[in-house]
Amino acid sequence: MSGDNPIRIGLLSCTNIVRKLSRAINLSPNATISALATTTTSSIEEAKSFAESNNFPPNTKIHSSYESLLEDPDVDAVYLPIPASLHVEWAVRAAWQGKHILLDKPVALNVSEFDQIVEACEVNGVQFMDGTQWMHNPRTAKFMDFIKDFEIKTVHSCFSFAANENFLKHDIRVKAGLDGLGALGDTGWYTIQAALVANNFELPKTVTALPGPVLNDAGIVLSCGALFDWEEDGITATIYCSFLANLTMEITAIGAKGTVSVHDFVIPYRETEAAFTTSTRGCLSEHKVMTELPQEACMVIEFARLVGEVKNRGAKPDGFWLSFSRKTQLLVDAVKESIDNNLEPVILSGR
Numbered sequence: 649m650s651g652d653n654p655i656r657i658g659l660l661s662c663t664n665i666v667r668k669l670s671r672a673i674n675l676s677p678n679a680t681i682s683a684l685a686t687t688t689t690s691s692i693e694e695a696k697s698f699a700e701s702n703n704f705p706p707n708t709k710i711h712s713s714y715e716s717l718l719e720d721p722d723v724d725a726v727y728l729p730i731p732a733s734l735h736v737e738w739a740v741r742a743a744w745q746g747k748h749i750l751l752d753k754p755v756a757l758n759v760s761e762f763d764q765i766v767e768a769c770e771v772n773g774v775q776f777m778d779g780t781q782w783m784h785n786p787r788t789a790k791f792m793d794f795i796k797d798f799e800i801k802t803v804h805s806c807f808s809f810a811a812n813e814n815f816l817k818h819d820i821r822v823k824a825g826l827d828g829l830g831a832l833g834d835t836g837w838y839t840i841q842a843a844l845v846a847n848n849f850e851l852p853k854t855v856t857a858l859p860g861p862v863l864n865d866a867g868i869v870l871s872c873g874a875l876f877d878w879e880e881d882g883i884t885a886t887i888y889c890s891f892l893a894n895l896t897m898e899i900t901a902i903g904a905k906g907t908v909s910v911h912d913f914v915i916p917y918r919e920t921e922a923a924f925t926t927s928t929r930g931c932l933s934e935h936k937v938m939t940e941l942p943q944e945a946c947m948v949i950e951f952a953r954l955v956g957e958v959k960n961r962g963a964k965p966d967g968f969w970l971s972f973s974r975k976t977q978l979l980v981d982a983v984k985e986s987i988d989n990n991l992e993p994v995i996l997s998g999r
Contacts, residue, residue, distance in 0.1 A: 652960050655952040656682035658723035658747070660714050660738070662698040665729045665752070669779075670702045672944035679952040682724075683709040685717040714738060718745045725955050727779070728752060731826040732833060736761045743768035748775040748955045748965075750948075754833035759977045759999075766970055775954045775965040777947075778973045780841060782914050784950055785943035787922035788845070790935065791899075791908060794926055795846055798903030801883060805842035805899045807835035807914055808871075808890035816891065822868050830869035832980055836889035838897075838914050840979045843876055843885035844972070846901045851975055852876035852885070856993040857986035862892060874983045887983075916943065 657679055659666050673679050681704050686695040695710045711717040718726065718741055725748035728738055732754050742749050749769065755778050756762035769776045782788060808831075811819070820826035821834050829836075844850070858873035871890035878884070897914040900907065906928040916922040919942040926933050939946065957963040982994040 652678070652956050654678050654680040655748075655955045655959070656680055656722055656724045657750075657948075657952075658683035658685065658711075658717045658720065658726045660685045660717065660726060660728050660730060662686065662695055663729055666698075666727070667702055668944060669727055669729070669948070670704065672942065672948045674703055675941055675945040676948040676952060678956060679948050681705055681708055682722050683711055683717050683720050685711040685714050715741075718742055718747060723747060724959060725750065725775070725951070729779075731820050732757050733826055733828060736764050739765045740768040743772045743774050746772060746774060748951075748958070750777050750779055750951055752779045753837040753973075753976075754827070754829050754980060755973045755977055757828050757833075758981050759974060762974060762977050766974065769965065769970060773958065773965060775951070775958055775969075776973070777951045777954070777969040778976075779947070780838060781943045781947045782838065783841065783845075784947040785916065785922055785937075786939050786946070787910070787916070787924060787937040788913075790937050791910060791924055792845060794906065794908050795901055795903070798901070798906035798908065798928075800846055800901050800903040803843050803846040803883075803885040803899065803901045804887075805839040805885070805913075806888040806896050807838045808888065808893035809835070809895045810893060811891040816864070816870070822864055822866070822870070822891070824866045824868060828868065829980060829984070830864075831871055831889045831891045832869040832983055834889070835891070836869075836872070836887065836980060836983070837976060839887035839889050840976050840983075841972070842899045842913065843887060844975055844979075846899070847878060847883055847885065849972060849975065850878065850881075851978065851996055853879040853997065854993045854995055855979060855982035855986060857983050857991050858886070859991060861987050862890075863987075869984070869987065872983065872987060874986065876979070919943075 726742050727750045854877045856875045861872035862870045871892045873888040876885040899910045899913050910924040923936045986994050
């Protein structure tokens with residue numbers, strides 16, 4: 649995109665996660681913040697204060713509604729850090745306004761809802777990407793390179809954190825009318841992606857929830873595990889996601905020719921350095937991958953690059969990210985279905 653103007657990104661809401669994303673945009677040479685929309689609980693003055701305290705460009709437009717921002721001709725793309733229950737409505741609206749979409753996970757409450765977003769994006773030729781940042785850390789590409797040579801047989805991935813009482817009572821991730829998928833749609837999203845990454849993005853044949861899922865009084869998953877089986881390929885994966893267990897962010901991929909392990913795959917311990925280990929023939933090696941920018945900035949740079957290809961070159965949107973998000977959502981749905989049906993296996997053929 650050398651010589652092109654930065655991609656202008658509009659942000660919907662003034663939540664804490666927007667602080668992190670706005671910093672990433674400010675660090676990205678091919679993107680800029682062009683607009684901010686207030687929510688029903690935020691005033692224009694509060695939005696202006698938020699923009700100033702987070703170093704937004706001085707010419708950032710402040711909109712009093714999401715609709716107004718989506719109609720802004722000076723916005724190329726939007727970031728939607730809103731509850732999953734609102735994703736279909738606002739992502740579809742954004743697509744029909746020709747805005748490229750960076751959407752928080754889970755991308756929808758189920759794959760049928762997400763397919764409405766997919767259709768709107770495809771019809772309107774807009775780029776889509778979900779906001780899982782670890783996929784854009786340079787370490788992930790290195791990790792995938794090793795996996796290709798190790799003939800992976802099984803993968804184990806876990807993302808858990810011990811939430812406090814206030815979180816377990818009031819956070820949107822434990823509310824049926826907001827996110828609704830609980831730990832499965834939040835921490836589970838990452839573990840499911842890890843299983844797909846380690847198996848060349850191929851869907852398993854069957855999904856079976858493991859014994860012991862924990863649900864709150866509203867039926868929201870607080871903790872669960874699942875087994876994925878690729879059957880004839882002889883490959884399996886297990887995932888564990890939880891709001892009730894100690895902080896853990898691990899992937900272990902075990903193959904016929906080697907093992908790869910990552911101990912901080914979701915959020916690296918250091919912004920500009922990420923490590924993983926490999927074991928081959930009894931030899932344990934640590935690999936460090938350096939990056940000048942944090943992974944969230946790497947994500948924004950790639951998103952803006954893809955948007956720029958569409959906007960400035962007339963390219964078709966890269967469909968990989970839509971496909972990857974749909975597969976992840978499909979597996980989220982399958983785990984939930986298995987939990988709801990007394991841990992019965994769910995067959996994915998034809999879905």
